[in-house]
Amino acid sequence: xxxMYSLQYNALCLNLKQVPAVADxxxxxxxxxxxxxxxxxxxxxxxxxKVFLLARAYPSIISSLNxxxxxxxxxxxxxxxxxxxxxxxxICEQQxxxxxxxxxxxxxxxxxxYLKIEGKPNAHSEKRALQSIFxxxxxxxxxxxxxxxSDTTKRWRLKHLSEKxxxxxxxxSKVKNYLEEQLxxxxxxxxxxxxxxxxxxxxxxxxxxxxEVFAEKIECYTLLPLSxxxxxxxxxxxxxxxxxxxxxxxxGVRYTPVVRYNKxxxxxxxxxxxxxxxxxxxxxxxxxxxxxxxxxxxxEILFDARTIHGVQVASPVQVFLDCMKLFxxxxxxxxxxxxxxxxx
Numbered sequence: 001x002x003x004m005y006s007l008q009y010n011a012l013c014l015n016l017k018q019v020p021a022v023a024d025x026x027x028x029x030x031x032x033x034x035x036x037x038x039x040x041x042x043x044x045x046x047x048x049x050k051v052f053l054l055a056r057a058y059p060s061i062i063s064s065l066n067x068x069x070x071x072x073x074x075x076x077x078x079x080x081x082x083x084x085x086x087x088x089x090x091i092c093e094q095q096x097x098x099x100x101x102x103x104x105x106x107x108x109x110x111x112x113x114y115l116k117i118e119g120k121p122n123a124h125s126e127k128r129a130l131q132s133i134f135x136x137x138x139x140x141x142x143x144x145x146x147x148x149x150s151d152t153t154k155r156w157r158l159k160h161l162s163e164k165x166x167x168x169x170x171x172x173s174k175v176k177n178y179l180e181e182q183l184x185x186x187x188x189x190x191x192x193x194x195x196x197x198x199x200x201x202x203x204x205x206x207x208x209x210x211x212e213v214f215a216e217k218i219e220c221y222t223l224l225p226l227s228x229x230x231x232x233x234x235x236x237x238x239x240x241x242x243x244x245x246x247x248x249x250x251x252g253v254r255y256t257p258v259v260r261y262n263k264x265x266x267x268x269x270x271x272x273x274x275x276x277x278x279x280x281x282x283x284x285x286x287x288x289x290x291x292x293x294x295x296x297x298x299x300e301i302l303f304d305a306r307t308i309h310g311v312q313v314a315s316p317v318q319v320f321l322d323c324m325k326l327f328x329x330x331x332x333x334x335x336x337x338x339x340x341x342x343x344x
Contacts, residue, residue: 008053008080009035011104021112025049034080045111047074049098057081057099058181059091076110083124087182087199133178134207140167143300144175145204148185148194149317150304153344155191197343201317205324205334215270215297219289220282226250226264226290232281233266234311240279242272245305247294247314247322252333254308255316256340259329264291265322267301267314294322316341 009027016025021041028036034053040046052065057079067077078098079088089107092099100106103122108115133141143165148156161172176192179185182203184196194200210217222229230250237244246254248265268276273295277284282291296302304315313319316337323334 008051008100008102009037011102012037012049012051012078012080012100012106015100015104015106015115015117016108016113019113019115041111041113043112045074047076047110049076049078051078051080054079054081056181057084057088059087059183060181062088062091062095062097063183076108078108083122085125087203091183132207133175134204136207136209136212139298139300140165140171141175142298143167143303144172145200146300146303146315146317148175148192149197149200149342150315152194152197152342155188155193157191160191198338201320201338201342205321208321208325210294210322210325213296213298213301214267214294216295218273218277218293218295219285219287220280220291220293221285221289222264222282222291224281226262229264229281229291230311236276236279237312240275242268242276242279243302243312244268244276245302245312245314247319248292248326249323249330249333251313251319252323252337254306254311254313255319256333256336258336259333262290265294265326266292267294267296267318269302270295270297 013025016022023040023042025039028038034051037049080100082102084099084101098108103120105120106117158172162169184200185194233244245267249261250264306313320334320337323330
């Protein structure tokens with residue numbers, strides 16, 4: 001047996017042999033894309049575990065596995081890979097496959113056996129995160145995603161995205177390939193089409209970090225009622241050419257007023273921060289803030305910003321991401337924005 005096969009086989013069998021209902025399990029043979037393990041139960045039943053050993057276990061790869069329609073009653077398929085994401089695990093469950101990563105996290109369900117192990121640290125997941133298109137430090141991927149998600153009913157040509165965003169076709173292809181691998185988008189003759197808006201945005205929100213996206217966060221307090229303070233923001237923007245963009249709760253309710261809020265969240269560019277603090281009717285505080293200012297140095301953050309009733313509001317994508325990180329009813333507001341403004 002190949003060393004790599006032997007290592008993963010031993011890990012699988014070690015887990016199975018600890019199950020009281022299992023009498024024995026052993027290697028049957030190697031095959032081109034993995035190996036086959038026989039599992040004998042104490043009640044006399046014999047199962048053949050057909051293990052697919054994958055270098056990458058993206059949902060699209062799992063969905064395209066060469067599974068013949070002549071599956072026997074006592075056959076059970078198992079996907080094994082260095083790292084298996086939540087999305088890939090879901091695909092396995094939908095297709096009634098077992099799965100196991102190289103750290104021992106697994107889910108196996110056949111005959112009288114149900115074995116699920118989760119929470120074991122996986123170094124491969126960290127490598128994957130660094131390569132993700134959702135990496136907060138990747139301004140190019142962020143810009144491409146924001147363009148695509150600004151209209152999820154549209155088909156986007158790679159060349160158009162490359163030219164409009166002044167980036168390489170390779171960078172656009174990286175985003176396109178990742179979305180396809182996750183089964184979140186598909187490529188057709190007219191360009192790439194988003195098929196799973198919710199999955200994209202929720203995965204993005206998990207990787208999103210305000211600390212890495214914004215240069216700093218400044219906390220202030222205003223004595224004004226929040227509605228009056230927001231009117232003052234509008235006047236400041238109009239009279240002094242300072243660009244102020246509402247986000248978080250105060251931005252989200254401009255898209256869909258489903259929650260009440262007692263804090264204002266806004267975005268100011270770093271070059272205008274000093275001017276804003278000089279004229280804004282609020283004071284910096286160490287605690288008890290009701291005005292939260294996010295300072296931006298990344299121009300893509302302000303892409304697709306809208307003017308709603310005379311107030312500048314960050315894009316639905318940006319407000320969704322910011323709301324998902326807020327306590328209280330932030331996630332509820334984010335999901336309402338997703339349904340109304342992004343999924344359409």
